Structure formats: structure tokens, C-alpha cells
Amino acid sequence: MNSLELAKQIKARFGDVISEPAEFRGEITIQLADAERVVEVLSFAKNELGFDYLTDVSSMDNYGDDPRWTIVYHFYGLGHHCHLRLKTDVSEEKSELPTVTGVWRTADWHEREIYDMMGIRFRGHPDLRRILMWDGYPYFPLRKDFPLGGKPSEMPDVAFSKTAPLEGGPFVTAPGGRDAIEREPRVRTPEN
Secondary structure, three states, X not given: OOHHHHHHHHHHHHHHHEOOOEEEOOEEEEEEOXXXXXXXXXXXXXXXXXXXXXXXXXXXXXXXXXXOEEEEEEEEOOOOOOEEEEEEEEOOOOOEEEOOOOOOOOHHHHHHHHHHHHOXXXXXXXXXXXXXOOOOOOOOOOXXXXXXXXXXXXXXXXXXXXXXXXXXXXOOOXXXXXXXXXXXXXXOOOOO
């Protein structure tokens, strides 16, 4: 069994909500037309077709197009060694789809990162909160309309404002010197 044959089984089971499998550079992708059915489709892929490993969940911002968001699931079968990619679209107005943490527990952090960076919500997620940005941060930095230079915001006391704790310490590489060996902390003698 190969990835194309497994993708065709998903197409046969779900009919018109799944596109014909597309192959590009040896990778197979299927498109799910109804994002609300993502749990049903991915449960079938895992339980019936042996895709027992979720490799990644990512998102794309199709800024200026509708639907704005594309969510991409990459999964793999440890038993049959086949990879498959499933894409589904979500409108900016909705910006939400069901969580797949009930199918693969590893979706937890992937979905949190998408929520944090893009603002797409995963309904039913057990702990949907920011994972990289601080609580209360009002923006979503990976959106295409987010300025490259960032936006000013009130930042809570999370950064050092004084000298870094190890600055000049025994484990810190010294600036300057003739070569890298001289800059290494293990070759310097302690100063009295």
C-alpha cells in the first residue's frame, strides 16, 4: 500500500468533501472541503488506515483571499511508512475549526501555536492559550498584515533590565582576542 492508494481510500469513504489526491514531488495531498468534518476524516485516517503519527499541523495566511486560512495536517503511518497531507480552509470571519487533540494528543501544542501566531481557534481544545507570546498580547505575529517591525504594546515585566546574570562569568565567551581558542572560557585563567 502506498500514500496515493491510502488517499484514494479516504476519497472513496468521504466522497465529494475530499478532493482527488494531488501528487507533487512524490508527496500526496488531499483537500477537505468542509473543515467541520476534520475530526471525522482524520479519525478514519488514523483508526482505519493506520496513520498513527501526526507529524505536524501548520497554517497559511492567504491574506486578501477568501477563505483566508488554510490549515495543513501532515501525518504518517509507522506500520506502512506512508506520509499524507490534508488541507482544509477556514474563513477569516469564522477563524475556528474543531480540535483534533482527541485523534492525536500531539495536536495540542501544534494547535496552540497556530492559535498564538495566527489567531485561529480550535473548538474543544483542552487548553487553548498562548504558547509563545505572553497572555494578553493583542496581536498575531505570523499574519501577513502584521508589520515586519512589530507593533508597540504594553509588555509586562518579563525581560531583564539589568546586567545579564552570567555576563562576564566563567562560562561566557569573551569578546575580542586573536582567535576562538583565546575567547573560550575553558582556556582563560580566572582573574583575581
